[in-house]
Amino acid sequence: METAIILACAFTGRSEIIALRHGYSGRSILTTNLTAHAGWRPLASTVPGIKHVVSPYPYRCLFKSPCDASCVDKFVHDFEEAILTMTNGKPAAFMAETIQGVGGYVVPPPGYFQRMVEIIHKYGGVFICDEVQAGFGRTGGKWFGIEHWDVEPDIMVMAKAIASGFPVGATMTRPEIAAAWPSKTISTFGGNAVAMAALIATNEVMVRENTPARSAERGRQLRAGLDRLKGKHEWIGDVRGMGLMQALELVDDRKAKTPSPKKAKALLEATKEERLLVGVGGLYGQVVRMGPSMLATEEEIADALGRLERACGRVGQ
Numbered sequence: 656m657e658t659a660i661i662l663a664c665a666f667t668g669r670s671e672i673i674a675l676r677h678g679y680s681g682r683s684i685l686t687t688n689l690t691a692h693a694g695w696r697p698l699a700s701t702v703p704g705i706k707h708v709v710s711p712y713p714y715r716c717l718f719k720s721p722c723d724a725s726c727v728d729k730f731v732h733d734f735e736e737a738i739l740t741m742t743n744g745k746p747a748a749f750m751a752e753t754i755q756g757v758g759g760y761v762v763p764p765p766g767y768f769q770r771m772v773e774i775i776h777k778y779g780g781v782f783i784c785d786e787v788q789a790g791f792g793r794t795g796g797k798w799f800g801i802e803h804w805d806v807e808p809d810i811m812v813m814a815k816a817i818a819s820g821f822p823v824g825a826t827m828t829r830p831e832i833a834a835a836w837p838s839k840t841i842s843t844f845g846g847n848a849v850a851m852a853a854l855i856a857t858n859e860v861m862v863r864e865n866t867p868a869r870s871a872e873r874g875r876q877l878r879a880g881l882d883r884l885k886g887k888h889e890w891i892g893d894v895r896g897m898g899l900m901q902a903l904e905l906v907d908d909r910k911a912k913t914p915s916p917k918k919a920k921a922l923l924e925a926t927k928e929e930r931l932l933v934g935v936g937g938l939y940g941q942v943v944r945m946g947p948s949m950l951a952t953e954e955e956i957a958d959a960l961g962r963l964e965r966a967c968g969r970v971g972q
Contacts, residue, residue, distance in 0.1 A: 656686050656750075658826040659783045659810045663748035666835040667780060670704045671742045673734070673749045677710040677938055679757035680750070680785070689750065692757060692938060706741045709733045710755065711763035714893040714904060715912065724765050731770045738778055748810075749775040750783040753800030759942030760902035762895055768804040781832070784808035787824075788900070791816040792866030792949055795874045795898025803897070816861075816949065821853035866949040870898035873956050877901050877945065880960035888971050890918050899951070902936070903943045914941035918970060925966035931959055 664670050672689065679695060680686035687695065688702040691710075709717060711730050716722035718729040738746055749771060755761040772782045789800030790813045797803055799811070809832060814824035822844070844850075874897065881901055885891040892906035905922065907913040916939050923943065926933050934944040947959065 656680050656689065656785070656812055657683060659750070659812050659828075660685060660689075660748070662810055662826070662828060662832055662836065663781050663783060665837045666832045667745075667747045669745050669747035669780070671706065671746045672704060673706050673708060673737060673742070673746050673775075673780075675710045675751050675755070676707045677712060677755050677758035677761060678707075678750075678752055678785075679755070690757075694940075695757065704742075706737055708737045710758065710761060711767045712758075712761050713764055714761075714895065722764055727764055727766045727770055730767060731774060734771060735774055738774070744778065746775065746778055746780040748781045748783050750785065752785040752787070753789045753804075754794065754897060754900055756788040756944075757936050759904060759937035760896045760900055760944055762897060763804075765804075768801065768806045772806055781809035782806070784811045786811055786813045787815055788946070789897075791861055792868075792870050793898055793900050793946065794867075795871030796867050798867055800897070817857065818850060818854040819857045821850045821857075823850050823854050861949070864950060867898075870949050873947070873949075873951055873953070874898035874901065876953060876956050877947070877960070880956075880963075881945075884964060884967055888967055890915060890971070891967075896945075899945075899947050899949055901945045903945075904937065905941050905943065914939040916940035919943055921970045922966060925969045926963060928969075929962035929966050931962040931966065933963075 660672060674689045676691040678691050680689040685702055688700055688705050690696055691707045709730060713722035716726055718726045738744060775782055784801045786799050792798055793816060794800040794803060801808055810828040812826050817823050817825060878901060881894045881903060885894050889909050890905055891903050892909050892912055893904040896902050905915045905918040907915045919935050919941050923935055936942045936944045
């Protein structure tokens with residue numbers, strides 16, 4: 656993310672960055688300021704020029720319920736107004752996760768990214784796409800999440816699945832943007848032979864196993880199971896995600912959509928007892944996130960759903 660931001664600023668000759676509320680970018684000084692979650696910001700804001708706009712969060716849409724494509728106009732209006740009121744009108748970049756991870760696997764409505772990228776280009780900025788969690792087939796059917804919206808980023812960052820847990824991150828851009836890098840650069844451990852061997856081997860397996868197709872198929876199985884659980888438990892307010900990036904948003908009142916971090920914590924403990932690993936996210940800690948291995952089998956997903964069902968049963972008692 657640091658590399659991407661420097662590139663955007665160097666290429667445009669500008670310094671203001673627009674990010675999304677509910678977004679997460681990392682734990683450096685710059686990336687904690689880009690992050691829009693109080694719980695992930697250990698210090699008061701110290702980096703100038705960073706603005707946050709409304710997140711495209713369909714379940715908790717500020718404009719319409721249920722959220723649909725018509726809300727995109729309002730998200731775009733908020734974005735353009737932010738440029739005109741909170742920046743000098745010349746932003747360097749708009750930066751976003753294609754699916755917000757820490758935010759609770761938030762998937763934007765159709766047309767959102769196309770319109771937002773049009774606006775940032777209109778004002779001379781670039782689009783930085785964060786594929787750290789969504790990349791390499793996890794969203795199903797495509798290698799990168801942004802491909803679902805038929806958008807080509809100006810700069811894209813990726814990590815995590817790129818090397819099976821080895822410390823590898825990558826920043827991709829077009830030649831003319833890369834040529835704008837203003838100085839020498841080095842990373843002491845970047846590109847080390849062991850990590851690069853892991854990257855190569857991992858990508859060979861992902862291509863051979865066709866992780867986009869596998870994630871799509873297993874994702875449909877997982878989603879069907881989660882939808883069944885929602886039908887059984889009133890405290891599951893929303894099921895969402897793409898491919899093998901799925902989430903349950905837990906509520907105390909489904910009609911009021913009252914966030915329930917208490918139930919999320921209880922479900923987390925119950926899944927531990929079932930020896931099932933899931934994660935908690937969301938602004939209030941109310942979302943249970945599931946990101947299984949992209950090589951998971953049909954039997955393994957079925958087993959995981961059985962464990963999750965038993966855990967949900969205990970929470971509902």
